[in-house]
Amino acid sequence: MSLFAANLVLAILWGLTTENFSVMNLLIGYLVSLGVLVFVRRALGDSHYFRDITEVLALVWFFVKELFLANIRMARYTLSPLRKLRPGIVAVPMDFMTDAEITLLANLITLTPGTLSIDVSRDKRTLYVHVMDIADADAVRREIKHGFEARVLRAAR
Amino acid sequence: MKDIIVSLLLWAGAIFTLLGALGTLRMPDLYTRLQASTKAGTLGVSCIMVAAALHFMDLAVAVRAVLVVAFLFLTAPVAAHIIARAAHFTRVPLWSRNIIDELGDTRRNAKAADAPPPPESLVTEAGRAPDERRERS
Amino acid sequence: MSEIGATMLAWTLPAVMAALAIATALGIVRLIRGPSMPDHVVALDLIGTIFAGVITVYAIRVDEPVYIYASLVLGLVLFLGTVAIGYFLERRAAR
Known part of the structure; x- marks a missing residue:
């Protein structure tokens, strides 16, 4: 976290020296100082921040990729006969998570292929998910639990 | 381009x-x-x-x-x-x-268990519902 | 190369507009037909989202970036409307 503060201070210094505080210039300053910090990271001895950035970027990339796949699969459902669908609502148990993490997980589930989060139980331990095509409810549960939940937790913590 | x-x-x-x-x-x-x-x-x-x-x-x-x-x-x-x-x-x-509709099942179970349901019993019911279902099927 | 691109864009813009118009028409059919209240909300939400896209395509067509603000505001208002209706539906059912 202190490295993030250092990065921001360096970005503001960049804005001061170039006498330009537009968003673009500050963004350039942020990226330049990030590069500098990466360059001297061994001297600082704390690589937590860089790993976090990589994790968040990986999550964003994963989001976009899954959204494309979701649309392609949705198009296939739309154009094929309806009798092939086997929709249903499945309960997925969750680990203990903060509200922000649950929101992230629910959004991720809604934007990924064939799934839509509907409700969270009052104790925040169960997520109800609508699925377009269920072959095996337990397989769906396992996929969400080990695929998405693990990924969200890794990026958020 | x-x-x-x-x-x-x-x-x-x-x-x-x-x-x-x-x-x-x-x-x-x-x-x-x-x-x-x-x-x-x-x-x-x-x-x-x-x-x-x-x-x-x-x-x-x-x-x-x-x-x-x-x-x-x-x-x-x-x-x-x-x-x-x-x-x-x-x-x-x-x-x-x-x-399959496990959300509807949970809601019906909670209603059948005791009306009106105190929050704690609703909570355990919701947490247990998927496991019960697995054993049944 | 840029010649080809300009021609392609000139053909793409009206075609994309037409596709979005057809999508809006499909949304309107669902809006009229939708049996339950949430169905109407879903259809309206979809139409609003398509309109945000239409405004942006129009902005490209007339080369006037100011219109992008309009789609930003439209997105905000749509979300608030959907949340309000969802809340209203739940409150009404709870009573």
Whole structure:
């Protein structure tokens, strides 16, 4: 976290020296100082921040990729006969998570292929998910639990 | 070159949006329709926004476009979640060929267990429901 | 190369507009037909989202970036409307 503060201070210094505080210039300053910090990271001895950035970027990339796949699969459902669908609502148990993490997980589930989060139980331990095509409810549960939940937790913590 | 990429992005956005609208019209019940409209709307408008950002090649426009895309990614699932929750709560019917409804099961169990249910018993019921189902099947 | 691109864009813009218009028409059919209240909301939400796209395509067509603000505002208002209706539906059912 202190490295993030250092990065921001360096970005503001960049804005001061170039006498330009537009968003673009500050963004350039942020990226330049990030590069500098990466360059001297061994001297600082704390690589937590860089790993976090990589994790968040990986999550964003994963989001976009899954959204494309979701649309392609949705198009296939739309154009094929309806009798092939086997929709249903499945309960997925969750680990203990903060509200922000649950929101992230629910959004991720809604934007990924064939799934839509509907409700969270009052104790925040169960997520109800609508699925377009269920072959095996337990397989769906396992996929969400080990695929998405693990990924969200890794990026958020 | 830039115009070609812009055109391709616009085409992608238009086709995904059109397919999503078709899905919204064709799907059999509210929840499946919601899946079609949420995903298509998000991706379609995002593609068009990125195309606009690329076309104008202007920082202020690019920041707004990224803002719109980020906003869509955050709000579209939340809106879908709210509507689906309200619909299930108000008992909008599921499709007749729906194979499983564990949320409805949990709600019925909680109601059958004791009326009116104290929060704790509802909580344990909700937590246990999937396991019970697994043993039964 | 840029010639080809400009021609392609000139053909793409009206075609994309037409595709979005068809999508809006499909949404309107669902809006009229939708049996339950949430169905109407879903259809309206979809139409609004498509309109945000239409505004952006129009902005590209007339080369006027100001219109992008309009789609930003439209997105905000749509979300608030959907949340309000969802909340209203649940409150009404709870009573």
